[in-house]
Amino acid sequence: MTDAPFPLIVGGDRGPQQAGARPDEDLLAGLNPQQREAVTYRGQALLIVAGAGSGKTSVLTRRIASLLRGREAWPSQILAITFTNKAAGEMRERVEQLVGEAARGMWISTFHSACVRILRREAEQFGFTKAFTIYDSGDSRALIKRLVKEHEADAYGLTPAATQSRISKLKNELSDAESYARSANMSDPAERVFVELFAAYQRELQRANAFDFDDLIGQTVFLFRAFPHVADVYRRRFRHILVDEYQDTNHAQYALIHELTRPIGSDAGPIASSGGMMIFDADPTDDPDKAGASLTVVGDSDQSIYAFRGADIRNISEFERDYPGAKVVLLEQNYRSTQNILSAANAVISNNFDRKDKKLWTDVGAGEQIVGFTGYSQHDEAQFVADEVEVLRKAGIDYAQMAVFYRTNSQSRALEEIFIRSAVPYKIMGGTKFYERAEIKDALAYLVAVSNPADEMAMRRIINRPRRGIGDVTIEAISRYAQEEQITFRDALANSSALSVGPKIQAAIAHLDAVLAEASALMLPASGELAPPTAVAEGLQLLLNKSGYYDALRASKDAQDEARIENLDELVAVAREFARNNPEGTVIDFLAEVALVSDADDLEDASGSVSLMTLHTAKGLEYDAVFVTGVEEDLIPHRISAGEPGGPQEERRLFYVGITRARKRLYVSLAMTRAQFGEVTVAMPSRFLQEIPAELLTWRQSPGDVNSRGGTQSRALNARRGSGSGYGGSGKRYGDDLVPLAKREPSGNLERFANRIPAKVRDNGDMQLAPGDRIRHDDFGEGRVDAVTGEGAKRVAHVRFDKVGPKKLLIKIAPIEKL
DNA sequence: TCCAACTCATTTTTT
DNA sequence: ATGAGTTGGA
Numbered sequence: 001m002t003d004a005p006f007p008l009i010v011g012g013d014r015g016p017q018q019a020g021a022r023p024d025e026d027l028l029a030g031l032n033p034q035q036r037e038a039v040t041y042r043g044q045a046l047l048i049v050a051g052a053g054s055g056k057t058s059v060l061t062r063r064i065a066s067l068l069r070g071r072e073a074w075p076s077q078i079l080a081i082t083f084t085n086k087a088a089g090e091m092r093e094r095v096e097q098l099v100g101e102a103a104r105g106m107w108i109s110t111f112h113s114a115c116v117r118i119l120r121r122e123a124e125q126f127g128f129t130k131a132f133t134i135y136d137s138g139d140s141r142a143l144i145k146r147l148v149k150e151h152e153a154d155a156y157g158l159t160p161a162a163t164q165s166r167i168s169k170l171k172n173e174l175s176d177a178e179s180y181a182r183s184a185n186m187s188d189p190a191e192r193v194f195v196e197l198f199a200a201y202q203r204e205l206q207r208a209n210a211f212d213f214d215d216l217i218g219q220t221v222f223l224f225r226a227f228p229h230v231a232d233v234y235r236r237r238f239r240h241i242l243v244d245e246y247q248d249t250n251h252a253q254y255a256l257i258h259e260l261t262r263p264i265g266s267d268a269g270p271i272a273s274s275g276g277m278m279i280f281d282a283d284p285t286d287d288p289d290k291a292g293a294s295l296t297v298v299g300d301s302d303q304s305i306y307a308f309r310g311a312d313i314r315n316i317s318e319f320e321r322d323y324p325g326a327k328v329v330l331l332e333q334n335y336r337s338t339q340n341i342l343s344a345a346n347a348v349i350s351n352n353f354d355r356k357d358k359k360l361w362t363d364v365g366a367g368e369q370i371v372g373f374t375g376y377s378q379h380d381e382a383q384f385v386a387d388e389v390e391v392l393r394k395a396g397i398d399y400a401q402m403a404v405f406y407r408t409n410s411q412s413r414a415l416e417e418i419f420i421r422s423a424v425p426y427k428i429m430g431g432t433k434f435y436e437r438a439e440i441k442d443a444l445a446y447l448v449a450v451s452n453p454a455d456e457m458a459m460r461r462i463i464n465r466p467r468r469g470i471g472d473v474t475i476e477a478i479s480r481y482a483q484e485e486q487i488t489f490r491d492a493l494a495n496s497s498a499l500s501v502g503p504k505i506q507a508a509i510a511h512l513d514a515v516l517a518e519a520s521a522l523m524l525p526a527s528g529e530l531a532p533p534t535a536v537a538e539g540l541q542l543l544l545n546k547s548g549y550y551d552a553l554r555a556s557k558d559a560q561d562e563a564r565i566e567n568l569d570e571l572v573a574v575a576r577e578f579a580r581n582n583p584e585g586t587v588i589d590f591l592a593e594v595a596l597v598s599d600a601d602d603l604e605d606a607s608g609s610v611s612l613m614t615l616h617t618a619k620g621l622e623y624d625a626v627f628v629t630g631v632e633e634d635l636i637p638h639r640i641s642a643g644e645p646g647g648p649q650e651e652r653r654l655f656y657v658g659i660t661r662a663r664k665r666l667y668v669s670l671a672m673t674r675a676q677f678g679e680v681t682v683a684m685p686s687r688f689l690q691e692i693p694a695e696l697l698t699w700r701q702s703p704g705d706v707n708s709r710g711g712t713q714s715r716a717l718n719a720r721r722g723s724g725s726g727y728g729g730s731g732k733r734y735g736d737d738l739v740p741l742a743k744r745e746p747s748g749n750l751e752r753f754a755n756r757i758p759a760k761v762r763d764n765g766d767m768q769l770a771p772g773d774r775i776r777h778d779d780f781g782e783g784r785v786d787a788v789t790g791e792g793a794k795r796v797a798h799v800r801f802d803k804v805g806p807k808k809l810l811i812k813i814a815p816i817e818k819l
Numbered sequence: 820t821c822c823a824a825c826t827c828a829t830t831t832t833t834t
Numbered sequence: 835a836t837g838a839g840t841t842g843g844a
Contacts, residue, residue, distance in 0.1 A: 084834080112834050137833085213834050308832065410830050413835095430833085464820095471820050596834065616832045638831055654832080677829070678835045 027062045027069070027098065031055075038329040039063045042072075044291070045323035047246075047316070048298040051360045052345070052660035053336030053622065056298050060242060061091060063296065064106070065098035067240055075105035077239040079260070079293075083248060085110055085597050087620055091244075107238075111253050112596050115216040120592075122223055122230055131452045131588050133210040134595040138436060140164060140201075140212040143457055147200050156190035158197065167198055171214035172250040172310035174221060177202060209454040217252040224259040235264045239293045245620070246299035246319075250310035257295065258322075264290040295323065302349050302358065305616060305654045307646060334360040336622055338367025340696050341666050345659045348691045352649045360660075370692065372699040373669040374685075374706045378411070378630070381671040382418035384700070385627050388667065389424050389610055392625050397665075399425055401624035403611040405658045407636045411629065412612055419610070429613035435594055439553075439564040443571055444594060446543040447536075450520045451587045453490035460489070466552035468508040474501050478509075490516070515546045523587045533583045536590045537575035544568060615658045626662035628655070631670045632683040655688045668692070672706050767811055767818065769797050774819040780804050782819070 028036050038048045038059045050056035064080065067073045082088045088109050096103040107114055116134065123130055135143070144167070145160040147153075153163070170180055177199035184191045205212060211219060224231035241260055243249065249257070299316045307313065320326050334342055342360045349355070371388075375381030389402055404415060404426075412428055419426045434440060442465050448458035456479075463478075464470040477499050482492040492499075493516075496509035523539040525531050544550050550568070553561045578590050585593075611623070615636070630636065636655055641647030659666060674683045685703045699705070769775070773785040775797075783801030788811070797816075800806050 110834065216834085305832075309834090408830055408832080467821080469820065473820090614832065635831095640831060650832095675835085 027066050031059070031062075032333055034329055034331050034333075035059050038331065039066055041327050041329065042294070043325070043327055044294055045319070045326035046294075046296045047319045047326055047328045048296065048331065049316075049328060049358070050298050050300055050331045051334060051358055052300065052303060052657070053334040053360070054331035055335050056244075056331060057091065057094065059331070060244060060296075060298055061094040061098060064095050064240075064242065068099050068102050073240050075102050076107075077237065078106045078242070079114065079238040079240070080106065080108040080242045081111055081114060081244065081257075082108070083110060083245045084620070085113070087244060088113070110596065111249075111256070112213060112216050113592075115220040115256070116592050116596065118220055118234065119211065119216065119223070122227075125227055125230060126219075126223060127206060128209055128211075129452075129454075131209065133208065133448050133452045133455045133458070134216065134592055135205070135210050135212040135457075136435075136595055137164070137213065138441070139210075139457065143204055144197070144201055147197055147204070151193060151197055151200070153193050153197055156193050158190065158194055163194065163197055166194065167201060168212075168214050169310055170198070171212075171218050172252050174218055174252050174255060207454065208456055209452055210457075214252070217250075217256055221252060221255045221259060224256075228265075231259055231262075232264050234260060235262065235293065240296070241293050242296040242298070244298050245303075246297035247301050247304040247313055247316045248299075248306040248311040249315050250306075251312055251315075252310075254312065254315045257297075261292040261295045263292045301355060302352070302653055303619060303657050305619065305650060305657060307650050308644070330358070332358060332360060334362045336663050337362065337660060338364060338664060340367050340370060341659060341662050344370055344666070344692045344696050345656055347693050347696075348652060348659065348688055349656045351691050352652055354649075368665055369698040370666045370668065370696050372689070372697050372702065373667065374699070374701050374703045375669065375671045376706060377673050377680075378414040378671045378675065379418060381629060381669050382415045383422075384669060385415065385629065385667070386418045386422040386424050388627070389625075390422070392665065397624050398608075399610050400607050402627075403613065403618065403621070403623040403625070403661065404627040404629060405613060405615050405618050405661070406629050407615055407638055407654075408630075409614060411635075415612055415629070419612075425609040426612055427609040429611055430617045434567070434570075437564075437567055439567055440571055442549065443540060443544060443568055444591065446516075446519075446547065446549075447540060447587055447591055449490065449516055450523060450539065450543070451591060453488050456489040459493075462547075463512065466548050468512065468548075469505055470508060474499075474505055474509075477501055512547065515543060518546070519543050530584065531586060533579040533585070534576070536579060536585070536587050537572050539587065540572055540575050544572075615654045618661050619657050622661050622663055624663045625665040625667070626658070627667040627669060628658045629669050630674075631655075631668050631686045631689055632674070633686055634683070635674075636686055636688065652688060655686075668697075670703070672703070767816075769811060769818065775799060775816045776819055777801065777807075777816045780807060783807070 028039060031039065035055060035058070038046070039062045048056060048059065050059070060080070064078060067078065068075060080088075080091060082091060092103060092106075092108045095106070095108070107117070109117075119128070119132070120130055123132055141160055141164050144164050148158060148160050148163060170176075177195050180198065181195045184195060186192055186195070205215065224234070238260060241257065243257060297316070297319065301313050301316055304311060304313045304316075320328065337345075337360075339362055342362055346359050350357070373381070373384045375384055385404055389399070392402060393399060406412060406415070409430070416426070416428070435444070442462060445458040445461040448455050449462055452458070460475060463475060478492050479489060481495075481499055482489045485492065485495075493509050493513040496506045496513065499506070499509070501509075519539045519542050522542060523531055523535045550565065553565050553568075574594075575590060578585055578593065582589060611621075615628075633639075637648050637651035641651045644650075668689065670685055670689075671683055673680050675681075769785050769788055771785055771787050774782060775785060776782050777799070780799075780801045781803045783799040783804075785797050785799050786806070787798045797811050798806065
């Protein structure tokens with residue numbers, strides 16, 4: 001298409017091929033017959049129904065490699081779509097391993113990234129510029145919030161959150177305000193206001209030269225439909241389209257794929273052929289040169305967990321209807337988990353009635369029992385997880401091979417607290433996003449202000465950050481002036497003297513204008529000239545310095561502001577890193593990457609730590625040992641799901657996804673009480689627990705144990721006593737460093753136990769410990785320091801306690817004293 | 820315009 | 835419990 005011509009030779013630098021042998025023989029090595037079929041089948045449409053752990057990534061990457069090696073496709077003719085950037089990165093890496101350099105020209109990306117690339121090229125076709133901004137959900141919420149206020153829509157029960165989610169749902173169905181209005185009941189004033197909001201929101205986006213996440217897909221579809229000749233460019237280019245996690249595509253994504261796989265020229269009208277002559281084609285499907293791209297989709301309806309955001313399971317269940325003559329390949333053999341884990345997963349998922357029966361199986365044997373545990377509180381539960389992690393570690397499983405899953409992000413807090421205390425290295429995947437921090441958003445808004453001056457939201461965000469004495473009154477004055485003069489908010493700043501504001505504020509505005517202009521000159525050189533790779537990082541620093549942003553933070557006495565400076569430094573480092581990876585990347589590219597890449601995506605970082613994440617984030621990953629925590633009613637299934645059609649079933653699939661991530665060991669745990677909104681509520685075991693066949697599950701401490709024997713006593717008094725009833729009969733499983741809890745919490749009661757984690761963490765300051773020192777620990781008694789590792793606040797003492805054996809303690813906060 | 824004290828809602832999942 | 839948002843006084 002518009003970029004470099006296709007290379008003439010594919011993978012020219014790969015080793016010589018053996019004559020006679022299938023060029024892809026090595027690609028088929030070790031595959032079962034179904035997998036082979038999935039790699040080698042050639043046709044218009046292929047659906048690979050891939051159960052969890054059935055080697056689908058392997059199949060997909062080999063299929064791509066085989067297309068390339070057989071010279072059936074140039075790399076640039078391949079478009080592979082994944083759901084996350086992480087998955088895209090992994091796939092690229094694995095294809096690279098198979099075909100080397102040839103992997104370069106391929107598009108392996110998420111739906112959103114692919115659409116950004118297309119929109120960048122075509123934005124001018126329909127009233128946007130190349131420099132468009134991408135609004136993440138926070139940005140669009142902020143915009144909607146302003147509009148809700150302006151339209152006084154809360155009077156009609158239209159909160160920003162509700163409005164945002166409705167608009168998003170509609171966009172995923174490819175509706176716009178107009179088409180929605182046609183079907184809506186417009187005699188309802190609330191509906192009228194909503195339509196008005198929707199239209200206003202869209203107008204504002206256009207005016208700001210911005211797309212929200214949903215628009216990236218939806219507007220690309222719109223573009224293809226409105227400009228068939230543009231669509232044809234991409235149809236001609238992408239001859240092989242592969243889509244992973246097809247069960248999680250929504251209607252807009254489905255439509256996008258559909259548009260891309262249509263026959264070339266199928267929208268009629270004149271089309272410029274590659275030879276430059278005009279072609280009118282009535283029925284292009286007969287012409288093999290015009291055939292639509294071949295489509296491969298991979299999915300598993302049992303792992304559909306995004307219906308809540310518009311994923312339509314029918315996209316996969318009706319694939320054969322959509323693509324007549326499609327080939328379907330089933331992959332049921334599982335190469336990941338033990339049979340016990342798979343049997344549990346099969347049993348659970350079989351409770352979903354409207355599914356095609358599918359049973360995962362393996363030939364690696366039964367494996368370990370699944371372990372269950374019931375804690376008194378979420379902290380108790382977390383302690384169990386932390387202890388067990390250490391046991392597994394001693395048994396030779398690397399931290400990086402263990403993961404803890406939970407339903408909601410808020411559950412991570414208790415786990416974190418205990419992990420810190422127990423000195424278990426962990427990494428939270430996803431969670432509170434780096435890029436959602438206020439200071440990061442501010443910094444990015446500065447960059448947006450430079451790269452996309454039409455984006456008034458960004459301007460409004462930074463205009464008084466740091467404080468310049470510019471409040472609502474002044475902002476409105478600027479806005480009015482801009483409107484009168486028919487210029488952008490950004491350009492209005494250049495004429496601060498024309499605004500009727502005080503001299504001090506005038507000066508502040510003029511200064512901001514000058515800083516933005518300077519950064520602009522640095523990052524966006526005028527005439528086609530390329531900015532140096534360092535421009536983004538330098539421009540960012542310039543903005544932060546000269547705007548006074550850094551100074552304001554440094555002058556502050558708020559301790560948090562110190563951390564903010566560090567975060568900004570890290571953002572600058574990210575910009576440098578970006579320049580290294582994308583020497584020609586502009587500030588616009590940088591912003592797009594930042595908007596689309598969540599920090600859950602930097603996968604390699606998890607080395608050496610236990611991974612903590614939500615069940616949703618866990619999809620597509622696998623670990624030797626998996627802890628599914630908080631398996632309680634109202635959590636999984638989540639209470640909100642009860643009201644939604646298909647909700648409980650989706651929750652079950654989510655649980656299923658969690659279970660099937662485990663290779664060797666699976667733990668399910670819950671707590672009897674859980675603190676929520678600062679209140680302690682009693683939790684009930686999840687219905688899904690009963691769906692796991694009893695013979696597969698060993699309770700270390702069952703919900704019954706906790707209820708009938710627990711009373712007001714804590715686990716400390718009656719559990720882990722080794723031979724106690726209902727307790728698997730062995731304290732040994734906890735390893736030699738098992739802490740006899742009776743000693744640890746002599747006067748423990750439930751209240752104390754539940755709140756064992758003090759609100760304020762104690763601080764030993766910089767207590768110096770050296771090997772040989774003797775210490776006393778509040779819970780563990782006396783012991784001797786073997787070694788000290790780590791630095792600063794993270795120094796860890798390895799202590800051999802007289803009574804309870806070796807333990808690792810975080811020196812800064814452990815309840816210890818030097819003797 | 821800024822800041823402190825106060826109220827209130829938040830907790831489903833993500834590009 | 836916590837954070838965001840609002841209100842009223844300086």
